[in-house]
Amino acid sequence: MPVDPKVPGSVWTRPSRPQREQLTREQIVAATIELLDAEGVGTLSMRKLGTRLDAAATSLYRHVANKDELMELVVDDIYGELEIPAAGGPADWRAATTRAAAGLRAMALRHPWIAPELGQAGLAHVGPNTMRVSSELLALFEAAGFPAQEKDRAMGTLMAYVIGIATSEAAYLSLIARSGRTESEWVADQRPRFDEASQEHPRLREGSSARQDVNPKKIRDDDFAYGLDRILDGLAARLDA
Amino acid sequence: MPVDPKVPGSVWTRPSRPQREQLTREQIVAATIELLDAEGVGTLSMRKLGTRLDAAATSLYRHVANKDELMELVVDDIYGELEIPAAGGPADWRAATTRAAAGLRAMALRHPWIAPELGQAGLAHVGPNTMRVSSELLALFEAAGFPAQEKDRAMGTLMAYVIGIATSEAAYLSLIARSGRTESEWVADQRPRFDEASQEHPRLREGSSARQDVNPKKIRDDDFAYGLDRILDGLAARLDA
DNA sequence: GCAAGGCGCGTACGGTGTGCGCTAGCCTGA
DNA sequence: TCAGGCTAGCGCACACCGTACGCGCCTTGC
Numbered sequence: 409m410p411v412d413p414k415v416p417g418s419v420w421t422r423p424s425r426p427q428r429e430q431l432t433r434e435q436i437v438a439a440t441i442e443l444l445d446a447e448g449v450g451t452l453s454m455r456k457l458g459t460r461l462d463a464a465a466t467s468l469y470r471h472v473a474n475k476d477e478l479m480e481l482v483v484d485d486i487y488g489e490l491e492i493p494a495a496g497g498p499a500d501w502r503a504a505t506t507r508a509a510a511g512l513r514a515m516a517l518r519h520p521w522i523a524p525e526l527g528q529a530g531l532a533h534v535g536p537n538t539m540r541v542s543s544e545l546l547a548l549f550e551a552a553g554f555p556a557q558e559k560d561r562a563m564g565t566l567m568a569y570v571i572g573i574a575t576s577e578a579a580y581l582s583l584i585a586r587s588g589r590t591e592s593e594w595v596a597d598q599r600p601r602f603d604e605a606s607q608e609h610p611r612l613r614e615g616s617s618a619r620q621d622v623n624p625k626k627i628r629d630d631d632f633a634y635g636l637d638r639i640l641d642g643l644a645a646r647l648d649a
Numbered sequence: 650m651p652v653d654p655k656v657p658g659s660v661w662t663r664p665s666r667p668q669r670e671q672l673t674r675e676q677i678v679a680a681t682i683e684l685l686d687a688e689g690v691g692t693l694s695m696r697k698l699g700t701r702l703d704a705a706a707t708s709l710y711r712h713v714a715n716k717d718e719l720m721e722l723v724v725d726d727i728y729g730e731l732e733i734p735a736a737g738g739p740a741d742w743r744a745a746t747t748r749a750a751a752g753l754r755a756m757a758l759r760h761p762w763i764a765p766e767l768g769q770a771g772l773a774h775v776g777p778n779t780m781r782v783s784s785e786l787l788a789l790f791e792a793a794g795f796p797a798q799e800k801d802r803a804m805g806t807l808m809a810y811v812i813g814i815a816t817s818e819a820a821y822l823s824l825i826a827r828s829g830r831t832e833s834e835w836v837a838d839q840r841p842r843f844d845e846a847s848q849e850h851p852r853l854r855e856g857s858s859a860r861q862d863v864n865p866k867k868i869r870d871d872d873f874a875y876g877l878d879r880i881l882d883g884l885a886a887r888l889d890a
Numbered sequence: 891g892c893a894a895g896g897c898g899c900g901t902a903c904g905g906t907g908t909g910c911g912c913t914a915g916c917c918t919g920a
Numbered sequence: 921t922c923a924g925g926c927t928a929g930c931g932c933a934c935a936c937c938g939t940a941c942g943c944g945c946c947t948t949g950c
Contacts, residue, residue, distance in 0.1 A: 430897075453937060466939070467898045475938065524765050527816035534846040543850035550852065558875075560856035565810070565876030572813025573805070575768035605775040609784035611791065615801035634799075635806030642883030671928075695907065707908070708929045716907065 431463055433471045437481050441519070444482070448582055449521035483525050484535025489515055492544035498647075501552035502640055508545060509570050509636055516574035520582045523575040553647055562643050569639055573632055591624045672704055674712045678722050682760070685723070689823060690762035724766050725776025730756055733785035739888075742793035743881055749786060750811050750877055757815035761823045764816040794888055803884050810880055814873055832865045 439460050443452055454475060458465035472478045490511055493504040516523045529538065542563070549559040584594045599620075606612040619627055680701050684693055695716060699706035713719045731752055734745040757764045770779065783804070790800040825835045840861075847853040860868055 454939080455937075464899045465937095466900080466941095469939070470897055524768060524816075527765060527768060527813065528820040529817070534843065539847060539850050539853060543852050546852045546856075556855055557859060561872050561875040562879075564814070564872055565879055568813035568817070568876060569806070569810045569880075570813070571816070572768065572809035572811070575765075575812070575816070576770070576809070579769040602775065606780060609780050611784050611787045612780060614797055615787075618798060631802050631805055634802040635809060638803075638806055638883035638887060639810075639880055640883070641886050642879035642881070645882050645886065646879060694905085696905090705930050707910095707931080710908070711928055 431461060431467060431471055433481070435461065436468055436471055436478070437485050440478060440482050441485065444521045445519055448586075449524075479525060480533050480535065483522060483529060483533060484537045486515060486519055486522055487535070487537035487541050489518075490537075490541050492541060492548065495544075495547040495551035497551065498553050501548065502644065504548050505552075505566065505640060506636060508548065509566060512567075512570050513574050513577075513632060516571075516578055517581065520578035520585075523571065523578040526571050527575060558646075562646075565639060565643070569635060573635065577628060577632075595624050672702060672708060672712055674722070676702065677709055677712055677719070678726050681719060681723050682726065685762045686760055689827075690765075720766060721770075721774050721776065724763060724770060724774060725778045727756065727760055727763055728776070728778035728782050730759075731778075731782050733782060733789065736785075736788040736792035738792065739794050742789065743885065745789050746793075746807065746881060747877065749789065750807060753808075753811050754815050754818075754873060757812075757819055758822065761819035761826075764812065764819040767812050768816060799887075803887075806880060806884070810876060814876065818869055818873075836865050 436457070440452070440457055443457060443460060453465075454468055455465040458468060461468075468478075472481070492508045492511070496504060516526065545563050545567075546559055549562045552562075554562050581591070584591055587594055589597065602616070603613065677698070681693070681698055684698060684701060694706075695709055696706040699709060702709075709719075713722070733749045733752070736742075737745060757767065786804050786808075787800055790803045793803075795803050822832070825832055828835055830838065843857070844854065
């Protein structure tokens with residue numbers, strides 16, 4: 409016999425509300441990040457998030473205006489993980505910048521779903537951590553000796569590069585993760601398919617076949633470092649002029 | 650008197666199928682691009698796309714495996730718009746690369762929804778146009794004199810930068826477009842909000858307030874050119890060594 | 891001891907992508 | 921010439937989605 413939920417049980421039989429501690433914004437953000445890390449951005453839903461917090465989906469809306477705003481909060485929270493080295497003198501500018509860039513990339517690879525969001529962020533998001541990171545990065549370029557009109561551009565160049573490369577790395581790693589294979593296995597699996605597709609573009613094959621036996625993670629690390637070094641070379645040259 | 654659609658009208662009264670010309674993959678891709686250009690990626694749905702083609706949403710699935718595959722086709726189709734200058738000698742390498750980068754950025758700004766997709770693409774998509782563009786770009790770096798092990802990396806560096814910067818530009822422009830204002834109006838509107846938010850990070854304000862009265866489009870163009878020049882400087886230096 | 895406000899929740903609405911199986915027209919082969 | 925199979929479009933249905941709304945409980949401040 410189904411009970412009509414409209415008519416609550418008697419005061420005696422009905423348990424008092426399970427005394428849940430209140431939902432908080434921090435809790436919601438933290439749970440969202442766990443869920444995103446575990447399953448990626450495509451399958452995040454307010455209902456799943458609610459379930460994970462033992463709450464109804466609609467309860468979340470007391471603490472967060474909507475899903476987009478939640479994503480903004482989440483992105484800013486992740487930026488909180490980032491430590492930018494303190495600005496030293498012009499001498500260690502390059503080392504500091506390199507470490508900052510590596511930290512940003514590492515952050516994006518720890519949370520592969522975040523890279524596309526970072527790209528979207530730019531001027532629109534003005535969360536506290538985002539601003540702190542920007543400000544600290546800017547300080548690095550300032551200490552390096554970039555004039556006021558240029559430090560913004562120098563930073564923008566670096567950020568565009570790191571976000572760009574991290575986005576494709578993250579997409580690639582997510583794809584592999586979904587396939588259930590290791591990176592090396594996946595690369596080996598895909599080679600015939602890729603070779604066939606690139607049959608009429610032999611130039612595309614050279615690079616990949618030359619590095620066929622190298623650990624793919626090392627390739628990615630080296631590629632990242634290569635581009636970063638070139639960009640810092642270019643910026644350093646500008647500094648000397 | 651409502652007609653039960655389960656019972657089709659008699660053969661005589663029921664019109665023969667309206668002789669629509671067949672749906673084709675090309676048609677679907679073209680319509681998708683129109684829809685995306687007009688309304689952005691967030692509101693694209695298979696049903697809307699069907700309506701635009703005078704077809705049921707489910708009919709599209711005869712020609713396209715699913716929405717993700719459709720997006721891959723669309724991305725590759727857009728890559729078809731791109732003309733990469735032919736590889737000349739080492740002399741005009743820099744000019745050619747600059748033009749290629751500008752073309753890629755222009756493409757991404759013409760179709761602001763594409764930038765995030767480009768980031769995701771990387772190795773996963775192997776459409777014909779994508780491969781042609783990669784191959785032609787690679788030829789540019791080869792002609793410039795980069796050794797076989799390095800031309801891939803040089804290209805990757807450039808692509809990461811252009812995609813990174815275009816992604817945030819595109820996101821920003823889409824935001825403005827949705828607000829219904831012009832870019833200059835929007836910038837002026839946002840200034841107080843931004844100033845307040847950056848109160849405790851004065852460094853963030855310097856750059857933006859210094860350029861307060863410059864045409865924002867020109868700022869974006871100049872910023873892009875600045876980073877591109879630095880990167881090409883860095884790559885050129887490597888070439889000389 | 892009571893009023894007010896904050897919070898969680900049930901329900902509901904208008905979407906989404908897409909699997910399934912029917913139908914009708916076309917092409918093929920006998 | 922005609923039967924039979926193949927194909928493309930479609931209606932329906934399913935399992936989701938984000939989120940507006942309003943009810944009632946619980947806590948807080950007086």
